[in-house]
Amino acid sequence: xxxxxxxxxxxxxxxxxxxxxxxxxxxxxxxxxxxxxxxxxxxxxxxxxxxxxxxxxxxxxxxxxxxxxxxxxxxxxxxxxxxxxxxxxxxxxxxxxxxxxxxxxxxxxxxxxxxxxxxxxxxxxxxxxxxxxxxxxxxxxxxxxxxxxxxxxxxxxxxxxxxxxxxxxxxxxxxxxxxxxxxxxxxxxxxxxxxxxxxxxxxxxxxxxxxxxxxxxxxxxxxxxxxxxxxxxxxxxxxxxxxxxxxxxxxxxxxxxxxxxxxxxxxxxxxxxxxxxxxxxxxxxxxxxxxxxxxxxxxxxxxxxxxxxxxxxxxxxxxxxxxxxxxxxxxxxxxxxxxxxxxxxxxxxxxxxxxxxxxxxxxxxxxxxxxxxxxxxxxxxxxxxxxxxxxxxxxxxxxxxxxxxxxxxxxxxxxxxxxxxxxxxxxxxxxxxxxxxxxxxxxxxxxxxxxxxxxxxxxxxxxxxxxxxxxxxxxxxxxxxxxxxxxxxxxxxxxxxxxxxxxxxxxxxxxxxxxxxxxxxxxxxxx
Amino acid sequence: xxxxxxxxxxxxxxxxxxxxxxxxxxxxxxxxxxxxxxxxxxxxxxxxxxxxxxxxxxxxxxxxxxxxxxxxxxxxxxxxxxxxxxxxxxxxxxxxxxxxxxxxxxxxxxxxxxxxxxxxxxxxxxxxxxxxxxxxxxxxxxxxxxxxxxxxxxxxxxxxxxxxxxxxxxxxxxxxxxxxxxxxx
Numbered sequence: 001x002x003x004x005x006x007x008x009x010x011x012x013x014x015x016x017x018x019x020x021x022x023x024x025x026x027x028x029x030x031x032x033x034x035x036x037x038x039x040x041x042x043x044x045x046x047x048x049x050x051x052x053x054x055x056x057x058x059x060x061x062x063x064x065x066x067x068x069x070x071x072x073x074x075x076x077x078x079x080x081x082x083x084x085x086x087x088x089x090x091x092x093x094x095x096x097x098x099x100x101x102x103x104x105x106x107x108x109x110x111x112x113x114x115x116x117x118x119x120x121x122x123x124x125x126x127x128x129x130x131x132x133x134x135x136x137x138x139x140x141x142x143x144x145x146x147x148x149x150x151x152x153x154x155x156x157x158x159x160x161x162x163x164x165x166x167x168x169x170x171x172x173x174x175x176x177x178x179x180x181x182x183x184x185x186x187x188x189x190x191x192x193x194x195x196x197x198x199x200x201x202x203x204x205x206x207x208x209x210x211x212x213x214x215x216x217x218x219x220x221x222x223x224x225x226x227x228x229x230x231x232x233x234x235x236x237x238x239x240x241x242x243x244x245x246x247x248x249x250x251x252x253x254x255x256x257x258x259x260x261x262x263x264x265x266x267x268x269x270x271x272x273x274x275x276x277x278x279x280x281x282x283x284x285x286x287x288x289x290x291x292x293x294x295x296x297x298x299x300x301x302x303x304x305x306x307x308x309x310x311x312x313x314x315x316x317x318x319x320x321x322x323x324x325x326x327x328x329x330x331x332x333x334x335x336x337x338x339x340x341x342x343x344x345x346x347x348x349x350x351x352x353x354x355x356x357x358x359x360x361x362x363x364x365x366x367x368x369x370x371x372x373x374x375x376x377x378x379x380x381x382x383x384x385x386x387x388x389x390x391x392x393x394x395x396x397x398x399x400x401x402x403x404x405x406x407x408x409x410x411x412x413x414x415x416x417x418x419x420x421x422x423x424x425x426x427x428x429x430x431x432x433x434x435x436x437x438x439x440x441x442x443x444x445x446x447x448x449x450x451x452x453x454x455x456x457x458x459x460x461x462x463x464x465x466x467x468x469x470x471x472x473x474x475x476x477x478x479x480x481x482x483x484x485x486x487x488x489x490x491x492x493x494x495x496x497x498x499x500x501x502x503x504x505x506x507x508x509x510x511x512x513x514x515x516x517x518x519x520x521x522x523x524x525x526x527x
Numbered sequence: 528x529x530x531x532x533x534x535x536x537x538x539x540x541x542x543x544x545x546x547x548x549x550x551x552x553x554x555x556x557x558x559x560x561x562x563x564x565x566x567x568x569x570x571x572x573x574x575x576x577x578x579x580x581x582x583x584x585x586x587x588x589x590x591x592x593x594x595x596x597x598x599x600x601x602x603x604x605x606x607x608x609x610x611x612x613x614x615x616x617x618x619x620x621x622x623x624x625x626x627x628x629x630x631x632x633x634x635x636x637x638x639x640x641x642x643x644x645x646x647x648x649x650x651x652x653x654x655x656x657x658x659x660x661x662x663x664x665x666x667x668x669x670x671x672x673x674x675x676x677x678x679x680x681x682x683x684x685x686x687x688x689x690x691x692x693x694x695x696x697x698x699x700x701x702x703x704x705x706x707x708x709x710x711x712x
Contacts, residue, residue: 054547070552077688084695
């Protein structure tokens with residue numbers, strides 16, 4: 001028990017105010033007061049007369065009828081009856097009113113009905129109007145409260161169930177409230193998200209000031225403010241969000257808070273980028289196809305023109321009897337025909353690959369043999385162009401599991417390309433080296449025109465050539481590298497890559513897994 | 528208690544006035560009259576105020592009234608039983624049968640007519656003149672006249688004036704908290 005709890009002397013009872021006669025009379029029921037008033041006015045004279053008559057006639061035996069006494073006594077009683085009647089008449093409605101008001105307070109009645117038109121009736125009617133108005137106001141208030149409650153519930157539901165980020169801040173960017181989706185998106189509890197320090201780690205540092213400016217009520221930027229920024233989730237994902245910040249104003253129009261409604265547009269933006277990329281690729285492909293058609297028309301027409309022209313000369317012996325010249329024309333016709341065949345073969349090859357009609361038969365292959373073979377195949381071409389061709393056979397067993405025909409075509413195409421785009425006097429090197437313990441690589445290096453970064457990205461696109469003019473000069477379909485890439489993809493473990501520097505040269509590399517043990521006894525894998 | 532004494536005193540005073548006036552207005556003789564509104568005080572006093580009105584006031588004021596009109600000791604003392612009975616019967620009947628003092632409906636008026644007017648005054652009319660005859664104040668030949676005068680002289684004004692007073696007055700007294708619903712409280 002504390003000192004305060006110790007029982008002290010009892011506090012003196014407040015003195016009840018003594019009720020005076022005046023108070024008593026004032027608190028006497030109206031009924032009695034009215035009755036007294038009537039009694040004083042109506043009964044008192046009769047009482048006086050009665051006493052006077054009693055004194056006058058009393059004291060001796062009455063002998064005959066006494067009319068005054070009879071009348072006075074009758075008058076006395078009648079005055080009592082009249083007083084009672086009038087009192088009842090006046091106070092009856094008051095009692096009725098009192099009962100109805102009591103019933104009203106207990107909810108048993110809804111209206112006050114006093115069937116009189118005097119002051120009491122008017123009072124009751126006024127009360128009734130007052131009560132009706134109050135009842136209507138209460139009803140309106142109740143309706144408003146219900147509506148408000150519904151709106152509140154609805155807002156809370158929307159706030160919590162919507163798949164949009166809703167953040168309410170004060171005018172200084174301090175988070176006051178945020179919805180459940182914010183927590184779902186970031187993986188942090190809502191309690192942590194309202195913490196300012198945590199908020200700083202949620203937004204990337206380079207974007208923090210931008211976000212704060214958008215949430216600053218004093219900033220001159222008009223509302224609604226649109227902003228895109230990132231949030232870093234608990235898992236470390238960067239999500240791109242788009243917010244529209246609206247202002248909350250008080251009655252005087254001052255901004256007292258900001259509501260920010262945001263959407264996660266990461267996937268949407270990614271899809272947009274993919275679409276743009278796809279569109280760009282489609283445009284490139286379209287351009288390449290147009291280029292191809294232009295090239296083809298030239299490439300196919302050129303040998304055909306040569307064939308037709310030379311064959312016409314030979315057939316009609318337009319140069320007279322000059323057999324050596326006609327033999328030369330026949331040779332030219334042969335070269336043009338072969339070139340035409342080469343072009344047609346390329347088109348057919350890539351078409352077959354695209355249709356899945358190329359059969360890949362993998363087996364144990366000696367890469368050194370293939371390198372040597374390809375070197376021999378392109379040597380005349382290099383010699384004709386006066387390009388030095390250095391072929392280096394590996395001094396280690398460069399065995400791999402591949403389709404020898406496809407691998408040979410890959411190397412042949414790479415070599416042909418290298419010679420084609422290397423000027424006279426340049427060098428093309430072909431060789432095999434180890435890229436690791438289990439990986440070997442065949443390289444084709446040239447000192448040709450080289451390729452830019454952008455060109456390297458598109459180099460494996462069909463019908464694409466680095467330099468249209470040069471390509472036209474050199475001939476070709478632009479399908480060689482596309483065929484290389486597709487054939488490499490069809491084989492197990494074969495990878496082709498190209499690196500280049502404009503004006504310096506290009507290196508094409510074919511990586512292959514070195515086969516050390518005896519291969520599996522499978523004869524072929526088909527695609 | 529003080530309230531009850533006050534009520535009794537007022538009743539005695541009122542009864543004294545009404546009884547005296549009634550006794551001198553249409554006298555038959557020997558304190559008996561053909562119109563005695565004092566019966567109102569006896570009947571209604573018993574109904575409203577229990578034995579305070581139905582016994583003390585009912586028996587008390589007639590004695591004073593008889594003194595006022597110069598009645599003999601026989602009249603003053605001898606009429607006390609008859610007057611007491613006239614107050615007691617209505618007091619008992621209304622409480623015993625549970626009749627409201629507002630005498631609602633014709634049943635209430637009939638009940639008051641029988642138990643508040645007719646029967647008490649029949650008994651009072653029998654008892655009062657008997658005392659006079661026994662003491663030789665009147666001859667036995669005059670007894671019936673005296674008895675009927677007593678009875679109707681009391682019952683008629685009690686009924687005529689009592690019905691409206693009970694109808695209007697009961698509610699007022701009840702509202703004012705002055706009714707004594709038991710015999711003494």
